[in-house]
Amino acid sequence: MRNPVRAVAAAAATAGLVLLAGPAFAHVTVDPGEAEQGGYATLTFRVPTESDTASTTKIEVALPPELTSARVKPHPGWTYALARSGDTVTAITWTAGKDGAIKPGEFDEFDISVGPLPKTDSLTFKTLQTYSDGTVVRWIDPPAAEGQPEPEHPAPTLTLVPTSDEDTASHATADAGDDEGDDGDGTSTTALVLSIVAVVLGAGALGVSLLRRRTEKG
Numbered sequence: 388m389r390n391p392v393r394a395v396a397a398a399a400a401t402a403g404l405v406l407l408a409g410p411a412f413a414h415v416t417v418d419p420g421e422a423e424q425g426g427y428a429t430l431t432f433r434v435p436t437e438s439d440t441a442s443t444t445k446i447e448v449a450l451p452p453e454l455t456s457a458r459v460k461p462h463p464g465w466t467y468a469l470a471r472s473g474d475t476v477t478a479i480t481w482t483a484g485k486d487g488a489i490k491p492g493e494f495d496e497f498d499i500s501v502g503p504l505p506k507t508d509s510l511t512f513k514t515l516q517t518y519s520d521g522t523v524v525r526w527i528d529p530p531a532a533e534g535q536p537e538p539e540h541p542a543p544t545l546t547l548v549p550t551s552d553e554d555t556a557s558h559a560t561a562d563a564g565d566d567e568g569d570d571g572d573g574t575s576t577t578a579l580v581l582s583i584v585a586v587v588l589g590a591g592a593l594g595v596s597l598l599r600r601r602t603e604k605g
Contacts, residue, residue, distance in 0.1 A: 413437035417543035427502030442488035
């Protein structure tokens with residue numbers, strides 16, 4: 388018979404995991420989470436509705452000032468507006484049409500193309516999520532430092548890494564150094580072989596000379 392105490396403990400642990408996982412799943416996130424510096428990237432903002440009674444009707448994403456170019460992919464059922472500073476897009480606002488709202492238990496995705504990506508470690512996209520009941524969730528908290536608990540409303544964050552070309556150049560430099568070391572070893576080995584051959588030939592010549600002397604004496 389199953390131990391009732393263990394059963395209760397297991398159920399409580401499972402419930403705790405669900406409660407911990409729920410808020411993480413409900414976060415507004417950006418995908419992919421990583422891109423290369425210096426290039427262009429298509430970013431997808433994934434927006435789940437975490438309310439049980441209201442639908443998501445508007446999404447506002449602020450673009451980091453390091454980005455100088457942004458293009459928006461049209462989204463069925465939604466309209467969008469761009470905020471600008473000169474020629475630079477500073478924010479994008481998507482607004483749901485009559486049947487476009489993201490209902491409870493659903494999520495939707497919104498795509499943009501940005502670049503060139505700066506040579507920095509990361510970019511943060513502060514986001515406001517508005518519900519049909521007027522509630523606004525502000526996804527603007529900076530990422531937590533390593534080892535620290537995640538904030539309640541983290542902003543979508545894109546990690547930036549050096550380009551593969553830079554990595555290739557670094558590896559090429561390292562390989563060149565290795566090749567130089569190999570050439571040095573090869574030269575040393577050749578010299579050693581030639582020295583051994585010279586010794587062997589010298590010994591052979593000496594042996595022939597001694598043999599001739601013995602023959603002549605005999």
